[in-house]
Amino acid sequence: MDWGAIILALIGGGGVVAIVNAIANRKKVAAEAHKLNEEAEEFAAKAESLILEKYKDRLLRLDQRANDQDRTIDEMRGDICLLRDEIRSRDQKIEELESLKTMQQQEILKLQEEVKERDRRISDQARTIEHLALRVTELESTLKRLQDGKSTC
DSSP states (O other), rough: OOOOHHHHHHTTHHHHHHHHHHHHHHHHHHHHHHHHHHHHHHHHHHHHHHHHHHHHHHHHHHHHHHHHHHHHHHHHHHHHHHHHHHHHHHHHHHHHHHHHHHHHHHHHHHHHHHHHHHHHHHHHHHHHHHHHHHHHHHHHHHHHHHHHHHHHH
């Protein structure tokens, strides 16, 4: 095929019409593209605004939540301080009571020893009393014999 036939086919087949239309519609296409770009920018701005509003709300909720948690933490720290003070107070009371218990146990041991010593002395005195009672009985018997013996004289 030769070049002349190709050129004639392009001209006769609408190639020139397409080129002329493209040149003629160039401003219209540019205007439509510009309008679409503006619409896209407006849509993007609205989407950005919606997203920003959504994140703003979310950040406000998270900030409120963080503030609530900070207050809760502060309250818990106060409670912890009070509980620590109470534990210290109870520990001190326990130490005092344990010291008192030790002293009382020592006193009990001392009193038990005194009771044992007193029981031993009472036992010794009971034996002495029994011995003296026997001796008194013997002496009374001797006295009675002596008195009976004097009266017979």
